[in-house]
Amino acid sequence: MVNIVCLKRVAEPVLPSAAWLGRLRExxxxxxxxxxxxxxxxxxxxxxxxxxxxxxxxxxxxLRKSVFSAFRPLRGRRNWQCRLALLERGIPTVEPLLYLEVxxxxxxxxxxxxxxxxxxxxxxxxxxxxNQVSEGRLLDVLKKACAxxxxxxxxxxxxxxxxxxxxxxxxxxxxKVLLSDLxxxxxxxxxxKQGKDLARFLLSALEFGMGWETARWLSEWYLENRKAxxxxxxxxxxxxIGKKRKKYEKRCSEACLEKDPK
Numbered sequence: 001m002v003n004i005v006c007l008k009r010v011a012e013p014v015l016p017s018a019a020w021l022g023r024l025r026e027x028x029x030x031x032x033x034x035x036x037x038x039x040x041x042x043x044x045x046x047x048x049x050x051x052x053x054x055x056x057x058x059x060x061x062x063l064r065k066s067v068f069s070a071f072r073p074l075r076g077r078r079n080w081q082c083r084l085a086l087l088e089r090g091i092p093t094v095e096p097l098l099y100l101e102v103x104x105x106x107x108x109x110x111x112x113x114x115x116x117x118x119x120x121x122x123x124x125x126x127x128x129x130x131n132q133v134s135e136g137r138l139l140d141v142l143k144k145a146c147a148x149x150x151x152x153x154x155x156x157x158x159x160x161x162x163x164x165x166x167x168x169x170x171x172x173x174x175x176k177v178l179l180s181d182l183x184x185x186x187x188x189x190x191x192x193k194q195g196k197d198l199a200r201f202l203l204s205a206l207e208f209g210m211g212w213e214t215a216r217w218l219s220e221w222y223l224e225n226r227k228a229x230x231x232x233x234x235x236x237x238x239x240x241i242g243k244k245r246k247k248y249e250k251r252c253s254e255a256c257l258e259k260d261p262k
Contacts, residue, residue, distance in 0.1 A: 020100055023048060024112045028058045045117060051097055057113040076111045077101070082185040083115075089155045092148070092178045094118065094168070120178070124165030127208035141169050144177040146218050149201055150225035152179070158193040160184025164204040191229070195236030198222060203241065206248035 015023075031044035032053065040060040048054045059076070080099040087093060095116040102110040123145055130138050145167045152159060159166070159179065166181040188194075198219070205215040219237075223229075 017100070020098065021102065021112075024056070024058075024100060024114070027054075027056055028112070031056075048114060051114075051116070053117040054097060055094070055115045055117050057111075057115075059111045059113075060109070076113055079182050079185075080113065082182045085187070086152075086157065086179065086182070086185070089157075091152055091155060091157070092176065093182065094178060094180055118168065118170060118178075120168040120170050122165055123167040123169055123177070124163065124204070124208065126169070127164055127204070127210065130208075137175075141175050141177060142214075142218060143221055144169070144175060146201070146221045147225045148177050148179065149198065150222050153194045153197065154227045156187055156189045158186055158188050158190070158197045160186065160197070162197045162201040164201070164208065189230055191232040192236040194230065195233050195238075196240045198237055199240035199244065203244055203248045206245075
């Protein structure tokens with residue numbers, strides 16, 4: 001027996017789940033642009049009424065994962081719920097529109113995740129190609145990303161993979177920064193988890209060749225924006241930076257390591 005679970009943020013149009021599935025299959029088979037295609041996972045730009053251009057993630061489940069889906073929480077549905085929780089608390093992320101699961105009995109065989117299409121840039125890619133953007137522009141976006149990390153932690157969440165590549169920014173007169181890749185987001189005020197989150201963010205400065213000076217500047221900006229920190233936060237931040245520093249220092253030139261935080 002085929003069972004379809006359909007979750008929507010927008011009430012209109014009111015359609016049965018089977019009709020939504022038909023629309024999604026049509027949109028996925030006629031993409032406007034293919035952003036990513038890796039095996040059974042595809043991310044495409046597509047036209048989908050009533051929203052027009054959307055970002056559509058289309059995943060066909062392999063047998064092993066399909067079998068386990070009857071016994072494990074679903075990452076896609078959890079991701080959907082995380083995005084709603086963040087938006088409800090004023091934390092900007094990509095707007096979810098529709099999530100649909102196709103099941104055969106208790107087993108997932110296909111999922112579709114639809115979000116608002118955004119003409120945006122990836123912060124990691126921008127930092128890697130920073131010769132194509134002004135220094136002032138890049139620093140402005142980094143400050144906004146840092147303030148967003150601070151807001152996320154103040155609201156009692158951790159991202160779990162807070163690297164620069166998981167920030168998107170909209171290039172306009174006042175750049176807007178959003179969080180993406182929410183597979184590991186959880187609600188937590190843990191000093192260790194928040195310290196680890198920030199360590200990953202700061203170490204991205206080395207990953208993209210901007211050095212300890214930039215990492216220290218971002219750390220100061222984060223603390224300036226943070227309303228309150230759990231006890232032991234700095235200790236865990238230092239601990240996680242210490243564990244990973246050698247790995248990231250290998251990616252940096254000698255010049256960008258001259259101003260070491262020791």
